[in-house]
Amino acid sequence: xxxxxxxxxxxxxxxxxxIEARIKxxxxxxxxxxxxxxxxWYNRLIQELTWVQDMGGTKAKTNCYMEKTxxxxxxxxxxxx
Numbered sequence: 555x556x557x558x559x560x561x562x563x564x565x566x567x568x569x570x571x572x573i574e575a576r577i578k579x580x581x582x583x584x585x586x587x588x589x590x591x592x593x594x595w596y597n598r599l600i601q602e603l604t605w606v607q608d609m610g611g612t613k614a615k616t617n618c619y620m621e622k623t624x625x626x627x628x629x630x631x632x633x634x635x
Contacts, residue, residue: 569610570607570610573603573606573607574607576603577600577603577604577607580596580599580600580603581596581600583596584596584597584600
């Protein structure tokens, strides 16, 4: 076996884990909200956290997550178009 045989994958730091968990919580809350304005507010918070994720992570950078296609949990429809 070579020296890299037991190399570990990089682990996510606490901030990355928190942001992922918070986005999931906000998505759940958005799906439970009955007021359309509240849903838009949750969506905006998710946008902000996704941007933070993109800017701090190692994946390809985009300026806005709305440039990507996402299918939200609200009836399977795209929630930002």
